[in-house]
Amino acid sequence: MHVIVNAAMSVDGKLSTRHREQVAISGAEDFDRVDALRADSDAVMVGVGTVLADDPSLTVDDRERIDARTERGDPPQPARVIADSRLRTPTDATVYDDAAETILLASDTATDQALTEARTKGATVVTAGEDRVDLSVAFDRLETHGIEQVMVEGGGELVFSLFEAGLVDELSVFVGSIMIGGRDAPTLSDGDGFTDRFPQLRLRDIERIDDGALLRYHVSGR
Numbered sequence: 001m002h003v004i005v006n007a008a009m010s011v012d013g014k015l016s017t018r019h020r021e022q023v024a025i026s027g028a029e030d031f032d033r034v035d036a037l038r039a040d041s042d043a044v045m046v047g048v049g050t051v052l053a054d055d056p057s058l059t060v061d062d063r064e065r066i067d068a069r070t071e072r073g074d075p076p077q078p079a080r081v082i083a084d085s086r087l088r089t090p091t092d093a094t095v096y097d098d099a100a101e102t103i104l105l106a107s108d109t110a111t112d113q114a115l116t117e118a119r120t121k122g123a124t125v126v127t128a129g130e131d132r133v134d135l136s137v138a139f140d141r142l143e144t145h146g147i148e149q150v151m152v153e154g155g156g157e158l159v160f161s162l163f164e165a166g167l168v169d170e171l172s173v174f175v176g177s178i179m180i181g182g183r184d185a186p187t188l189s190d191g192d193g194f195t196d197r198f199p200q201l202r203l204r205d206i207e208r209i210d211d212g213a214l215l216r217y218h219v220s221g222r
């Protein structure tokens with residue numbers, strides 16, 4: 001599995017405000033780059049925190065990119081993958097529309113009722129892990145669904161866990177020219193944080209986009 005994490009953060013490293021309300025940090029050019037990255041992926045993944053905060057669509061917008069996917073034999077849209085141990089994705093969430101396949105990664109804590117509801121809404125549920133989703137096991141199972149490249153869009157809890165598990169191959173982060181602040185505002189990598197064996201990244205390139213900077217890294221490991 002090839003895993004690319006992509007996110008947009010303020011100059012002070014925040015993904016959104018302390019209210020966890022979505023902030024447009026990227027400009028038009030960066031959102032278009034994100035659309036192209038989605039189109040090149042088999043799946044677009046977020047944590048359930050992002051679904052609850054943003055109610056995202058996680059779909060490709062550009063018609064030509066959708067057509068190019070079908071021409072090469074891929075589904076028109078990448079699958080949407082949500083790390084959602086207890087199946088908290090609301091039944092009226094946009095990810096339950098029929099625009100793309102939706103795969104919920106759950107753990108053993110998901111109740112039978114929640115499993116039935118999610119499946120009734122049309123989602124595929126993949127169970128991995130006792131408490132939280134075991135991301136390594138879940139990714140192995142996604143590979144059996146033909147998913148070889150995943151683009152992860154956040155949020156900070158999920159990004160930390162992926163780095164902690166050594167599952168990230170590439171990171172691209174757009175640094176927008178705004179300051180958000182707030183000790184409780186989500187950052188690019190939250191979770192418990194690292195105290196040693198910090199993940200090592202190698203800067204691949206820097207590009208000016210909109211009024212910000214796109215930083216692209218290879219992840220070398222811990």
Ligand SMILES: NC(=O)C1=CN([C@@H]2O[C@H](COP(=O)(O)OP(=O)(O)OC[C@H]3O[C@@H](n4cnc5c(N)ncnc54)[C@H](OP(=O)(O)O)[C@@H]3O)[C@@H](O)[C@H]2O)C=CC1
Nearest residue numbers: 007008015016020047049050085133154155156157158161
């Ligand atoms: N600027 C940007 O590019 C982006 C900004 N955002 C912002 O980030 C915020 C949401 O981020 P955040 O709250 O961190 O939420 P996340 O999207 O990272 O979701 C976190 C949740 O995922 C579930 N989860 C399941 N398995 C795991 C695992 N192994 N490791 C970690 N989490 C797991 C957990 O819930 P459970 O235990 O119930 O399963 C956890 O609470 C919002 O404010 C959103 O607007 C989000 C994405 C991109």
Ligand SMILES: Nc1nc(O)c(N)c(N[C@@H]2O[C@H](COP(=O)(O)O)[C@@H](O)[C@H]2O)n1
Nearest residue numbers: 008023024025026054056057058059153
């Ligand atoms: N790349 C990027 N730039 C920003 O400024 C953002 N706020 C985000 N947020 C992510 O995009 C998702 C919304 O996707 P849809 O447009 O609804 O498909 C959101 O959930 C975050 O993951 N990303």
